[in-house]
Amino acid sequence: MPDLPGTCAERPFARTTAQTATRRGTKLAAVRDAYPHRLELQTRWADNDVYGHVNNAHYYVFFDTVINRWLIEQGGLDIHGGSVIGVCAESHCRYAAPLGFPQTIEAGLRVGRLGRSSVRYELGLFAERTEEPAATGWFVHVFVNRASRRPTQIPEPLRAALERLVTTTESG
Amino acid sequence: MPDLPGTCAERPFARTTAQTATRRGTKLAAVRDAYPHRLELQTRWADNDVYGHVNNAHYYVFFDTVINRWLIEQGGLDIHGGSVIGVCAESHCRYAAPLGFPQTIEAGLRVGRLGRSSVRYELGLFAERTEEPAATGWFVHVFVNRASRRPTQIPEPLRAALERLVTTTESG
Amino acid sequence: MPDLPGTCAERPFARTTAQTATRRGTKLAAVRDAYPHRLELQTRWADNDVYGHVNNAHYYVFFDTVINRWLIEQGGLDIHGGSVIGVCAESHCRYAAPLGFPQTIEAGLRVGRLGRSSVRYELGLFAERTEEPAATGWFVHVFVNRASRRPTQIPEPLRAALERLVTTTESG
Amino acid sequence: MPDLPGTCAERPFARTTAQTATRRGTKLAAVRDAYPHRLELQTRWADNDVYGHVNNAHYYVFFDTVINRWLIEQGGLDIHGGSVIGVCAESHCRYAAPLGFPQTIEAGLRVGRLGRSSVRYELGLFAERTEEPAATGWFVHVFVNRASRRPTQIPEPLRAALERLVTTTESG
Numbered sequence: 001m002p003d004l005p006g007t008c009a010e011r012p013f014a015r016t017t018a019q020t021a022t023r024r025g026t027k028l029a030a031v032r033d034a035y036p037h038r039l040e041l042q043t044r045w046a047d048n049d050v051y052g053h054v055n056n057a058h059y060y061v062f063f064d065t066v067i068n069r070w071l072i073e074q075g076g077l078d079i080h081g082g083s084v085i086g087v088c089a090e091s092h093c094r095y096a097a098p099l100g101f102p103q104t105i106e107a108g109l110r111v112g113r114l115g116r117s118s119v120r121y122e123l124g125l126f127a128e129r130t131e132e133p134a135a136t137g138w139f140v141h142v143f144v145n146r147a148s149r150r151p152t153q154i155p156e157p158l159r160a161a162l163e164r165l166v167t168t169t170e171s172g
Numbered sequence: 173m174p175d176l177p178g179t180c181a182e183r184p185f186a187r188t189t190a191q192t193a194t195r196r197g198t199k200l201a202a203v204r205d206a207y208p209h210r211l212e213l214q215t216r217w218a219d220n221d222v223y224g225h226v227n228n229a230h231y232y233v234f235f236d237t238v239i240n241r242w243l244i245e246q247g248g249l250d251i252h253g254g255s256v257i258g259v260c261a262e263s264h265c266r267y268a269a270p271l272g273f274p275q276t277i278e279a280g281l282r283v284g285r286l287g288r289s290s291v292r293y294e295l296g297l298f299a300e301r302t303e304e305p306a307a308t309g310w311f312v313h314v315f316v317n318r319a320s321r322r323p324t325q326i327p328e329p330l331r332a333a334l335e336r337l338v339t340t341t342e343s344g
Numbered sequence: 345m346p347d348l349p350g351t352c353a354e355r356p357f358a359r360t361t362a363q364t365a366t367r368r369g370t371k372l373a374a375v376r377d378a379y380p381h382r383l384e385l386q387t388r389w390a391d392n393d394v395y396g397h398v399n400n401a402h403y404y405v406f407f408d409t410v411i412n413r414w415l416i417e418q419g420g421l422d423i424h425g426g427s428v429i430g431v432c433a434e435s436h437c438r439y440a441a442p443l444g445f446p447q448t449i450e451a452g453l454r455v456g457r458l459g460r461s462s463v464r465y466e467l468g469l470f471a472e473r474t475e476e477p478a479a480t481g482w483f484v485h486v487f488v489n490r491a492s493r494r495p496t497q498i499p500e501p502l503r504a505a506l507e508r509l510v511t512t513t514e515s516g
Numbered sequence: 517m518p519d520l521p522g523t524c525a526e527r528p529f530a531r532t533t534a535q536t537a538t539r540r541g542t543k544l545a546a547v548r549d550a551y552p553h554r555l556e557l558q559t560r561w562a563d564n565d566v567y568g569h570v571n572n573a574h575y576y577v578f579f580d581t582v583i584n585r586w587l588i589e590q591g592g593l594d595i596h597g598g599s600v601i602g603v604c605a606e607s608h609c610r611y612a613a614p615l616g617f618p619q620t621i622e623a624g625l626r627v628g629r630l631g632r633s634s635v636r637y638e639l640g641l642f643a644e645r646t647e648e649p650a651a652t653g654w655f656v657h658v659f660v661n662r663a664s665r666r667p668t669q670i671p672e673p674l675r676a677a678l679e680r681l682v683t684t685t686e687s688g
Binding site: 050051055056057058060061063064079080085087088089090091092093094095098146149 | 222223227228229230232233235236251252257259260261262263264265266267270318321
């Protein structure tokens with residue numbers, strides 16, 4: 001994972017990197033249409049911090065809200081009593097432009113890689129009437145047995161829901 | 173707690189271990205002593221999510237709490253009226269073991285790269301009486317003019333405070 | 345304010361009190377129609393606490409979200425630079441039934457009393473397809489000068505927006 | 517900080533002062549010493565809202581943090597698997613002075629009424645080196661069976677812990 005934002009140092013909001021995510025030599029645009037699932041998300045008064053915009057940590061709240069709603073509504077995830085749950089193993093966000101209450105945000109979700117027991121989601125957050133994302137990120141869920149918390153195969157209804165979000169690209 | 177997602181059998185994503193962060197060919201341990209600044213952080217009832225542990229997004233709340241307290245207390249950052257503020261351009265977290273209320277956490281902070289207008293912090297979160305981090309992450313601040321929100325040189329008292337956290341290593 | 349929940353002790357979710365709010369000898373129903381402004385609010389993954397439902401503190405986040413959106417969208421409140429801001433002086437919530445992610449909530453808002461510099465809002469939160477509120481509460485804003493933080497007369501566009509939410513009742 | 521909304525000229529709502537809470541004709545001071553249990557609480561960067569102080573909803577996060585830590589550490593409450601859990605039935609807060617990150621807060625906790633299955637806590641939040649509370653509030657827990665969610669008698673170790681916080685006063 002080449003996770004050094006080296007180019008970021010003096011060009012913090014460089015759109016060239018915000019607009020594309022390089023993965024294994026391929027490039028996937030982060031424009032809205034590149035996300036097969038999209039969901040409008042409300043901001044809240046308390047999201048804004050002292051600098052007047054949504055606090056950086058809340059972007060991850062948006063991420064796992066759109067992810068878990070997909071898993072619940074499309075994959076039948078039972079967050080209260082199901083035997084398999086998804087735990088976050090890794091997450092990342094690149095902030096390109098501020099968002100702020102009372103804006104409504106559109107979140108885009110796709111699956112970048114689907115493994116036996118884990119999945120890597122890719123996300124974009126968009127302000128209304130903008131094509132360029134205000135933020136892009138990714139988030140890794142490992143599915144584990146609720147009791148033992150050991151990795152387990154993704155059960156079928158969940159896998160089917162995740163497969164519908166897989167995006168494949170041939171080249172960059 | 174034997175349930176680390178980081179130990180999952182298939183290791184689906186390229187990763188170093190939770191204990192090391194690769195940066196330009198060097199390796200910096202993520203053990204407590206590798207962080208020159210450490211701060212105890214309290215957890216709160218509301219941090220725990222439905223799965224019984226601190227929600228993944230709150231780790232970033234811990235990150236910018238320890239960072240901003242350093243900037244305020246050591247660097248004289250004036251979050252209410254100062255002309256220069258730090259905005260988050262990128263953040264990342266790798267989760268190795270769960271944390272949960274009512275635990276007390278120790279956060280470790282160091283500076284991995286200090287540029288003209290930006291800084292990359294590296295962080296570790298530790299449960300009590302453990303040497304291995306429950307989570308490691310990094311966080312990029314770009315310092316901008318409060319009014320124009322354009323990148324600006326890090327002013328002197330802040331730079332001096334950040335320099336005290338710079339850790340350099342020669343090899344891995 | 346007779347604020348002892350004495351009747352609550354052994355009948356915690358007693359609907360008789362949840363359904364009505366006694367105020368100065370009058371009773372206002374807390375059914376949906378009793379709130380002139382209503383807004384759908386999304387829940388988020390992180391709202392749920394370890395007991396599986398929206399944490400009690402988040403109900404107040406819902407309250408000031410619906411309140412501030414009204415002030416901004418209908419009254420022209422400028423939260424970033426306006427000379428008058430609303431600060432919370434007192435708040436209260438009675439919880440009648442649980443709410444939980446991924447539910448969508450409907451919030452109801454009315455004004456119970458409108459003073460020279462302050463306003464008391466009354467709120468209800470409803471699960472979908474229910475007539476009885478899951479929670480009722482109230483919230484007092486005092487409008488102050490942003491710089492001095494001293495109470496100030498509610499400016500005209502805000503007052504007009506608030507007056508549209510005033511509900512008066514003659515008897516109970 | 518002279519900007520207490522509580523001192524606003526018109527005093528629009530019937531209230532006692534921030535320093536006293538009237539209960540059945542008795543008055544309990546809200547000074548620090550009136551709370552048998554006190555706990556320091558850290559603020560976090562994300563607590564501050566756009567107006568520069570801790571958001572009103574977070575005061576309730578402070579409340580249930582100090583309450584639940586007492587129940588866990590003194591009363592043996594098992595929040596993950598215990599058969600009895602405490603759910604919030606009602607809460608209230610009066611805000612007298614602002615609090616803000618990076619302040620450390622002292623929370624005071626006492627029990628105002630202890631019933632068969634419910635308890636009413638009274639709380640005060642204090643800035644450092646102040647005798648007058650920045651906020652006072654109360655919070656009602658009803659103890660219920662985890663599975664049925666029906667009220668149940670407070671089990672013995674919890675009751676003993678709560679009894680140690682009961683404060684009784686004879687007159688005002």
